[in-house]
C-alpha cells in the first residue's frame with residue numbers, strides 16, 4: 001500500500017514527497033496545483049468556485065490514489081480526507097450550500113467504496129503529518145510565492161489560514177484510518193538541511209519497519 005502525507009498549505013508535503021520517494025525508490029504523486037485552472041478562480045471568488053474546486057480535487061485525488069496503489073510505499077502528497085476538511089471549513093464559512101455539502105459527502109463516500117484498497121483495508125499504510133505554526137506557514141507561502149495565496153492579496157486570507165491550522169489539530173487527533181505520525185515542520189528543515197532530512201527519514205523508516213512495510 002502507500003504512504004500519505006498531510007498538512008496545511010506550505011507544510012512541506014510536496015518537498016517531503018520527493019525526498020521520501022527518492023529515499024524509498026518509489027514514486028511520488030503530487031496534488032494538482034500549478035496546472036489547476038480552478039484554484040486561482042477559487043481564491044478570487046471562493047463562494048462561486050468552492051464546490052467546483054472540490055470536485056476538481058476529488059477527481060484528481062482519486063486518480064492519483066488509483067495510480068499510487070499499484071506499488072508499495074508510493075507517496076501521496078495529500079490525503080483524500082483533507083479535501084473534506086477544506087470543503088467543510090469553506091461550507092461553514094458560507095462558501096458552499098448544505099445541498100452541495102450533501103452531494104460532495106455522498107460522492108466521496110461512494111467513490112471510496114470503489115477503491116479496492118478501501119474495500120480491503122480502508123486506509124494507507126501510514127499517514128505522515130507535517131505540523132507547522134502559523135508563522136512558518138506564512139513564511140513558506142511567501143517563500144514559494146504563488147500569487148493568489150499571498151496574504152496581501154486578500155485581507156481575509158490570514159483568518160482563513162488560522163482557521164485551517166486550528167481545524168488540522170483536531171483533524172489529526174481524530175484521524176484513525178491508519179497508523180499515523182507527526183513531524184515537527186517548524187523544527188526540521190528537511191529542504192535545506194541534510195542532517196534534518198536524515199532525521200526525518202529515520203523517523204519515518206522507524207514507523208515503516210514497525211508496520212512491517214520496510215525491510
Ligand SMILES: Nc1ncnc2c1ncn2[C@@H]1O[C@H](COP(=O)(O)OP(=O)(O)OP(=O)(O)O)[C@@H](O)[C@H]1O
Nearest residue numbers: 009010011012013014015140143144188189190191
Ligand atoms: N521543512 C522545511 N524547511 C524549510 N523549507 C521548507 C520546508 N518544507 C517546505 N519548505 C519550503 O516551503 C515551501 C512550501 O513547501 P511545499 O510546496 O513542499 O509545501 P506543501 O505542503 O506541498 O504545500 P501545498 O499544500 O500548498 O501544496 C517551498 O518553498 C519549500 O521549499
Ligand SMILES: Nc1nc(=O)c2ncn([C@H]3C[C@H](O)[C@@H](CO)O3)c2[nH]1
Nearest residue numbers: 009033053054057082083086087149
Ligand atoms: N478549497 C480547497 N479545497 C481543497 O480540497 C484543497 N486542497 C488544496 N487546496 C488549496 C490549498 C493551496 O492553496 C493549494 C495547494 O494545496 O490548493 C484546497 N483548497
